[in-house]
Amino acid sequence: MRLAPNPNGPWHLGSARMPAVIGTYKDRYDGWMLCRFDDTDPETKRPDMDAYGEIIEAIEYLGFEPDEVVKASDRVDTYYDHARELIDLGGAYTCSCGGEEFSELKNAGEACPHREKGVETVREEFEAMVDGEYGSGEMVLRVRTDIEHKNPALRDWVAFRMVDTPHPREEAAQYRCWPMLDFQSGVDDHLFGITHVIRGIDLQDSAKRQAFVYDYFGWEYPEVVHWGHVQIDAYDVKMSTSRIKELVENGELEGWDDPRAPTVASLRRRGIRGEAIVDAMIELGTSTSNVDLAMSSIYAANRDLIDEETDRRFLVREGNQIPLGGSPPDEANPPLHPNHEERGVREIPAVDSVLLEPDDVPGREERIWLKGLGCFQFTRDVLQYTGEDIDVVREGEVDVVHWVPASESVPLRLRTMTGDVRGRAEPGITEYEADDVVQFERIGFARFDSVADDGEKESVAYFAHP
RNA sequence: GCUCCGUUGGUGUAGUCCGGCCAAUCAUUUCGGCCUUUCGAGCCGAUGACCUGGGUUCAAAUCCCAGACGGAGCACCA
Numbered sequence: 001m002r003l004a005p006n007p008n009g010p011w012h013l014g015s016a017r018m019p020a021v022i023g024t025y026k027d028r029y030d031g032w033m034l035c036r037f038d039d040t041d042p043e044t045k046r047p048d049m050d051a052y053g054e055i056i057e058a059i060e061y062l063g064f065e066p067d068e069v070v071k072a073s074d075r076v077d078t079y080y081d082h083a084r085e086l087i088d089l090g091g092a093y094t095c096s097c098g099g100e101e102f103s104e105l106k107n108a109g110e111a112c113p114h115r116e117k118g119v120e121t122v123r124e125e126f127e128a129m130v131d132g133e134y135g136s137g138e139m140v141l142r143v144r145t146d147i148e149h150k151n152p153a154l155r156d157w158v159a160f161r162m163v164d165t166p167h168p169r170e171e172a173a174q175y176r177c178w179p180m181l182d183f184q185s186g187v188d189d190h191l192f193g194i195t196h197v198i199r200g201i202d203l204q205d206s207a208k209r210q211a212f213v214y215d216y217f218g219w220e221y222p223e224v225v226h227w228g229h230v231q232i233d234a235y236d237v238k239m240s241t242s243r244i245k246e247l248v249e250n251g252e253l254e255g256w257d258d259p260r261a262p263t264v265a266s267l268r269r270r271g272i273r274g275e276a277i278v279d280a281m282i283e284l285g286t287s288t289s290n291v292d293l294a295m296s297s298i299y300a301a302n303r304d305l306i307d308e309e310t311d312r313r314f315l316v317r318e319g320n321q322i323p324l325g326g327s328p329p330d331e332a333n334p335p336l337h338p339n340h341e342e343r344g345v346r347e348i349p350a351v352d353s354v355l356l357e358p359d360d361v362p363g364r365e366e367r368i369w370l371k372g373l374g375c376f377q378f379t380r381d382v383l384q385y386t387g388e389d390i391d392v393v394r395e396g397e398v399d400v401v402h403w404v405p406a407s408e409s410v411p412l413r414l415r416t417m418t419g420d421v422r423g424r425a426e427p428g429i430t431e432y433e434a435d436d437v438v439q440f441e442r443i444g445f446a447r448f449d450s451v452a453d454d455g456e457k458e459s460v461a462y463f464a465h466p
Numbered sequence: 467g468c469u470c471c472g473u474u475g476g477u478g479u480a481g482u483c484c485g486g487c488c489a490a491u492c493a494u495u496u497c498g499g500c501c502u503u504u505c506g507a508g509c510c511g512a513u514g515a516c517c518u519g520g521g522u523u524c525a526a527a528u529c530c531c532a533g534a535c536g537g538a539g540c541a542c543c544a
Contacts (some may be wrong), residue, residue, distance in 0.1 A: 004544090005544095006543090006544050008543095008544080038544065039544095040544085041543060041544065043543090044541095044543050044544085045543055045544055098542095099541075099542060102542095103540085103541085106540085107467085107468075107540080136542075137542060138542095139542090140542050149469090150468080150469065151468075151469040151470070151539085151540075152467095152468055152469065152539090152540045153468090153469065153470080153539045153540040154469085154539095154540085155540085157540095157541095158541080158542055160542085161542035162542075163542085178542090180541090180542075180543085180544090181543075181544050185544090200538090200544095201470095201471070201472090201537070201538050201539090202538060202539075202544085203538095203539090203544085204470065204471070204538060204539065205469085205470075205538085205539050205540080206539095208470090226471085226538090228471095228472080228537070228538090229537080229538090233477080280478090280494090283478060283479070283492095283493065283494085284478060284479080285478080285479060285480090287472080287478095287479085288471055288472055288537085288538090289471085289472050289473065289536080289537070290472090290536080290537060290538095291477085291478065291479095292477060292478075293477080293478075294476090294477050294478075294494065294495070296477085296494060296495060297477080297478075297493080297494055297495090299494095300493085300494060300495090301494095303506065303507080304507090307505095307506060307507060308507085312504075312505085314504090334503075334504090338502075338503085338504080338505095338506095339507085369503065370503095371503055371504060372503070373503095374503095390503060393502095393503055394502090394503090400502095400503050400504060401504080402504060402505095439504090439505070439506080440504095440505090441504040441505060441506095442504045442505050443504090443505080444505075444506090445505095445506095466505070466506080
């Protein structure tokens, strides 16, 4: 198996499908997996030097490890060698037609005059291409397929072209003659002994194109599966590397890990496990039709993974301060996890007054149960402790809500897909470190991004999902 | 215009090759109920789909034909 990412930027969620499915096959059948960066376009899809590492990190985060990692831009000489061989076999010719000019001939099913050049001439001209003697657009090497093939997409396609812009990698900066994907990828799949290829429907014709090269060389083509595009609901931002790059550059997104960005880095920062993404991607299967992945599938998978081990805590968003009356306990001790009392309890002081979320403030004379503390009645702008038994909750008369002390709680900013929310959390959260995940009761799971060591400074958490 | 591919509930998927056991699987979502000092989970239940029209057949999601709709390619991008 192989992953063949284009390192022109960090990964969006659609890209994650590649390692998710291919890596799962590899693990399931004890296969071998190559990660080959198809970075043979220094111009239009110019490689981003940071993306090589970011992509490897993303693959690891998703839980996979390639057996070998290579860059196509390190292998250009190998492609040249195969091009020479193909020329000698009569399978390719150099062509100086303009793009439109050739396109018209091709669509009419007519060969261009260059098709009948002798092998010697072709070799000379190809060596001149390799030596950089032509500028961009002046000369290409075409594979001789079938100029009258009923599918115009397969007729004499370009294998190498000239690119004036140097490759951003120093090691590859000297090349001007670059292979096209169909040539490079086709040759490499054979050389690396790839037996199974899974890729997008945009490359549906690639197998047919590459088959001409394989026939010239007498190679056997790998098994190939094409899948449709994946869209994800819940995002306003289009899932496209170039679009996201644009939004990051003009400041509309704070970065590739902005919670509004449909990227691998964003979900990671929100504390969602790579495994949850993989689980959801696997369920999509590999049909050739386009699919919509519901974020709720990823959330459901993540919940399965983290719910049992995640501490519960209180966070009140944009709270209303209400004084306490009567003689309630001066501290609440709800469990860190309701199913695991052995993990201990939290210590939440309850003095003077509390904060409640606006929606939770009870109406006049209504009762409410502050979780871990007891039953209160809202009378004359004060929550008056009633001392009633938990039975009032069991009987459904009183709702249970979360709360925090007004004075001893700590500020926290919760970053969500729809913007930041400010609130105050119970004091115990200062025990956490960045990367810890908690469940804010009745709000949802979140990952701490930074935890302030003193209670006056604001901590920051990224909201994952309910 | 030429060439490929696809179409099963809100979403995804199984079943289609080799017609019957499919009044259609599983997951997710939504909505109820039980349980619960949150939410979730768990348990119980409900809603909800074979693109259309013909044909073949005792029998069609499945085979055939036509059409509709959707996607992809026809790049000196990947």
